[in-house]
Amino acid sequence: MIELAEVTKYFHRGSVNQVLALDKVSLSVSDGDFITVIGSNGAGKSTLLASIAGSFLPDSGTITLDGEDITAWPEHRRAAHLGRVFQDPLLGTCASLSIEQNLALALRRGQPRGLSRGVTDDDRAFFGHEVHKIGLGLEERLADRIGLLSGGQRQALTLLMATLVRPKVLLLDEHTAALDPKTANAILLLTEHLVTEQNLTTLMVTHNMNQALKLGNRLIMLHQGAIILDVAGEEKRRLKVNDLLAQFYAVKGEEFSSDKMLLT
Amino acid sequence: MSFFAFIGAIEQGFVYGIMVLGVYLTFRVLDFPDLTVDGSLPLGAAVSAVAITHGVNPFLSLFLAMAAGFLAGAITGLLNTKLRILHLLASILTMIALYSINIRIMDGPNVSLLGANTVLDAGMRLGLAPYLAAPVCFAVMAGLVMVLLIWFLHTELGLTLLATGDNHQMIVAQGVNTHKVVIFGVGLSNALVAFAGALIAQNQGAADVNMGVGTIVAGLASVIVGETVFGAGSVARAVVAAVLGSILYRMVIALALGLKIGDFAFSPSDLNLITAALVVCAMAAPALKKRLAR
16 A cells, blocks of 8 residues: 655754654555554654655655655645645634535545536535534534634544545544544544544554554554554554553663653 | 716726735735736736737737736746745745836837727727716626636635635645645736736826836725725625725725815825825724724
């Protein structure tokens, strides 16, 4: 499905602030994999997702999707095959446009856009049905501006938009981190539902170890831009939070006790 | 205000209203402050005037003017997206380059259209009184542009323009090449501005290289006055408010110029001061209203 081969990315290369964000990362994602990605702050989790999304050109290495080299593809071209949800719940939707207009933009993801009506009656019927599935009662408010909704409602819609056209890969970048615990849980349940329903290949970055263990069939841990743990299947199911902590101690030593990850 | 000053303000309001719609498209829809307009208004005037003096049909000359304006805007868009030049600076560069280009097109600083056939003659042939021909013609054209613009902003392409100005990351994630959108959008905006420039030249009987000075200020003033007074709740409302704002802006200026307090009277050179004061009032109004309501 998607393959990263020795992908390396420096930020601020050549300056005193140079950071090695990805260090020859190789990752092979199979069709239907639901991978949770953990690691401390600055480990390269978000950079890993951004490298797949095409937010930047890697310094070296290649990225292939279904056997096609997409390393040089710009972000908007890759978007045809990707569904994305961001940490900031306001980033995935246009506040000044209505719910149905946002959904219509997502429905034509990766297709050329012309002078036909932005939102047709058929679209409206389809959106009503889809929005009903997320269970927030928003199907009655399709013409309302999205800016009127809460962060949680907007994140639920972003998730729906990312999967409205089946993406080859769904990229979730700490998409519940900015929400209150109750809303975060609802979004997580919705995520699980949508991923299972469409059997989506998914990468989910999270700060929450319990989340990382509970969801998905495979877990990877990043540290200083490299993958230091990659477990799947039965082995992952047996994994406990303590095992992950032990792994962290092994690579980070005392440093770990002060890390934010311990809190979650 | 005399009747003729009133009619004059309406006429100016509509014809400059088409320019204001262009400014609305960049300033509000694309969130791209675009100063190209100070050069593309005289560009439209120059292209249309030169075309007419070379025997081109005045209606056809409007399309030539729009094409030239589109090109000018597209260059600003290209400078901004492909060469990563800050939007304001990119538009200033195109604007000053257009000054030279406009003189080249006209082979001098101005072209007279006295006695030449213009689109307004068509209005007079329909039996309109001479003093009504221009306001009616311009009202019809501004109305047409408003309808087309509202329709366009509800198409798939129009929605991508609105989304690009609202949330860049979101629309990229939906697979849209925002570079193309910006180039097209700024182009379309300047096509409208050049269209207005062509009509103004045909109406006043000359194209002049300096007729574009202050276009952006008048455009912004009209957009802001319009949305403050008439609201901008929906796209359709914002489009209509922009043109009404343009009319209101011309009215205020006509009123101020006709004002006499004792020995004091405004002169045309005070126009910039009046415009600046008007924009400040319009921009401060929402905050003041809120404070008074509490």
